[in-house]
Amino acid sequence: MENQGFRRGYQALYHTRLTLRAQERTISCSGMHGEAQKIYPILSHCRLQLSGCLGETPEEGLRRWQYSLFVPVMLLGRQNAGCGSLQLLLELRTPYSEEIMRYMGTLSCDVDLQPYEAVPLGGEEYKLSFDASVCLYLSA
DSSP: OEEEEEEETTEEEEEEEEEEEEEEEEEEOBTOOSOOSEEEEOGGGOEEEEEEEEEEETTTTEEEEEEEEEEEEEEEOSSOEEEEEEEEEEEEEESOOHHIIIIISEEEEEEEEEEEEEEEEETTEEEEEEEEEEEEEEEO
C-alpha cells in the first residue's frame, strides 16, 4: 500500500493506493447455491466506511486511518443468482482529527476488481479469487 500527501493551494490532498494480486476471500452470497458461472463486481455500489485510527507515525507526525471498502459482487449460476460483499481494508495517513476525517473532508475512491472464480464451500459460502486495485483520495 502506498500513501502520499501534498498541498495544493489551501487544500491538502492525501491518497493511498492498494494493489492486490491473486487474492482469495470467503464471501457469503445469499440466494446462491452451487456452481457460479459468472461473477460481476458492482462497482457503482461500493461503500466506504472509516473504521478508526490505528495510531500515529512519530517520524511523520501523521495519524493512520483505516477504511473498510465493501464491494458488492453478484454470482450467477445456471438457475439462480446471489449477491455478496467483498471487504478490503485501506490505510490513509493524514495529520487530521477524527472530526475532519468523518465530516469535513471530501473522500473519493477508484476501484478496479477482477474476479476469476468463485468456488462453492457449502451453503451460501464461496471462496472468491480476484485481483484488485484501489485508490483512495481525501482533500481537506
